[in-house]
Amino acid sequence: MLELTDIQKEIVSTVRDFVQSEVIPVADEMEHNDEYPEKIVEQMKEMGLFGITVPEEFGGIGESLTTYALTVVELARGWMSLSGVLNTHFMGCYLINRFGTDEQKQHYLPKMATGEWRAALAMSEPEAGSDVQAITTKAIADGDDYVVNGQKMWLTNGLRSSIVMTLVKTDPSADPPHKGMSMLIVEKEGGNPTPAEGLDVGKNIPKLGYKGVETTEMVFNDYRIARSQLLGTEEGKGFQQVLDGIELGRVNVAARAVGVATRAFEEAIRYAQERKAFGKAISGHQAIQIHLAEMGTTLEAAKLMLYQAAEKKSAGERSDLEAGMAKLFASEACNEIVLKSLRVHGGYGYSKEFTVERLYRDAPFLLIGEGTSEIQKTVIARRLLEKYKI
Numbered sequence: 001m002l003e004l005t006d007i008q009k010e011i012v013s014t015v016r017d018f019v020q021s022e023v024i025p026v027a028d029e030m031e032h033n034d035e036y037p038e039k040i041v042e043q044m045k046e047m048g049l050f051g052i053t054v055p056e057e058f059g060g061i062g063e064s065l066t067t068y069a070l071t072v073v074e075l076a077r078g079w080m081s082l083s084g085v086l087n088t089h090f091m092g093c094y095l096i097n098r099f100g101t102d103e104q105k106q107h108y109l110p111k112m113a114t115g116e117w118r119a120a121l122a123m124s125e126p127e128a129g130s131d132v133q134a135i136t137t138k139a140i141a142d143g144d145d146y147v148v149n150g151q152k153m154w155l156t157n158g159l160r161s162s163i164v165m166t167l168v169k170t171d172p173s174a175d176p177p178h179k180g181m182s183m184l185i186v187e188k189e190g191g192n193p194t195p196a197e198g199l200d201v202g203k204n205i206p207k208l209g210y211k212g213v214e215t216t217e218m219v220f221n222d223y224r225i226a227r228s229q230l231l232g233t234e235e236g237k238g239f240q241q242v243l244d245g246i247e248l249g250r251v252n253v254a255a256r257a258v259g260v261a262t263r264a265f266e267e268a269i270r271y272a273q274e275r276k277a278f279g280k281a282i283s284g285h286q287a288i289q290i291h292l293a294e295m296g297t298t299l300e301a302a303k304l305m306l307y308q309a310a311e312k313k314s315a316g317e318r319s320d321l322e323a324g325m326a327k328l329f330a331s332e333a334c335n336e337i338v339l340k341s342l343r344v345h346g347g348y349g350y351s352k353e354f355t356v357e358r359l360y361r362d363a364p365f366l367l368i369g370e371g372t373s374e375i376q377k378t379v380i381a382r383r384l385l386e387k388y389k390i
């Protein structure tokens with residue numbers, strides 16, 4: 001099991017108390033109304049959560065990926081959408097801190113650490129999700145600017161963000177395509193759907209779950225951006241940069257899955273002791289006990305895989321295998337657990353009066369975001385074949 005440092009214990013317990021008192025009482029209703037958690041986000045800013053991994057020299061808390069993952073577990077236990085508000089921002093902070101120039105770090109990180117500027121990530125497009133190299137958004141150099149054309153899709157935090165880490169092709173004819181891919185730091189006015197000439201945020205995409213936080217399109221139409229907004233100094237590095245960021249995102253998704261599954265398990269084990277059928281609590285029926293045993297065991301396994309992946313990446317070790325395995329296992333486990341929790345709740349599990357209904361709609365996103373389960377399996381298999389090559 002993970003040995004927590006004193007600061008990790010303090011952060012986890014502060015976030016847990018916050019979730020218990022400020023999030024759980026309102027999450028179901030806000031989610032049903034698809035309402036953005038404005039007040040909760042302000043409180044998250046005050047708690048320093050937007051700068052949790054930003055180095056102290058830029059005004060952040062300077063904590064590790066493990067601390068971040070533990071925080072995400074607690075937030076997702078309350079409401080998964082809160083971890084969505086943080087995640088693309090966290091990847092933006094990571095990308096700028098790891099690959100940005102000194103000027104970019106000085107300019108962006110202090111305001112990102114406070115949450116004043118929040119970040120989105122624009123990688124996916126209407127015709128390209130898993131196949132990242134198939135994106136068609138182009139940024140063609142013209143004097144001191146790039147001229148950007150194309151359409152991005154599925155931007156979590158697309159409207160309210162002030163910074164959009166945008167993957168483009170600066171050399172659309174490069175072969176292989178990834179050599180022509182670069183990342184741009186697009187600045188915009190958060191909350192404005194038409195923030196600049198040639199830049200449109202597009203519509204908020206209605207979703208099955210994961211409500212409250214917006215998911216938008218973003219359209220570039222001869223949008224001009226200074227060449228100094230290239231992340232780092234060199235074109236052609238965008239693919240590696242985004243893959244590095246996504247590895248962190250996979251740990252984040254595993255953490256969300258553990259958070260959502262923890263809540264589903266807690267709801268089920270409490271309900272099973274309250275609800276009576278055939279003269280006794282349903283927890284006395286062996287079929288329900290089997291569900292509880294399976295849920296509890298799978299949840300523990302998911303936690304251990306999450307901790308292992310987070311610790312390895314925090315230590316700076318190669319962790320694509322562990323992150324992929326943790327993401328795959330925890331997201332599939334979470335989907336099984338929410339369904340079992342729904343079964344334990346019987347008809348009430350299907351009612352909007354009970355939290356498990358929301359968890360059941362939130363969980364499937366975890367099978368898709370940051371690489372689908374199918375893609376995780378290809379990544380894992382590739383790494384295993386490399387590791388065990390004969």
Ligand SMILES: Cc1cc2nc3c(=O)[nH]c(=O)nc-3n(C[C@H](O)[C@H](O)[C@H](O)COP(=O)(O)OP(=O)(O)OC[C@H]3O[C@@H](n4cnc5c(N)ncnc54)[C@H](O)[C@@H]3O)c2cc1C
Pocket residue numbers: 088120121122123124127128129130131153154155156157207210215365368369370371372373374375378
């Ligand atoms: C709510 C939500 C929020 C999102 N937020 C963001 C965001 O903030 N930023 C961002 O850039 N993107 C975001 N995404 C996009 C997300 O990353 C993609 O949806 C995901 O990568 C899958 O891409 P796709 O939807 O194009 O599916 P496709 O790539 O079209 O895949 C369709 C199916 O084919 C399978 N498949 C594809 N290729 C293979 C293969 N080689 N082998 C086996 N199976 C394969 C997939 O697993 C899947 O089952 C978000 C998506 C959602 C739903």
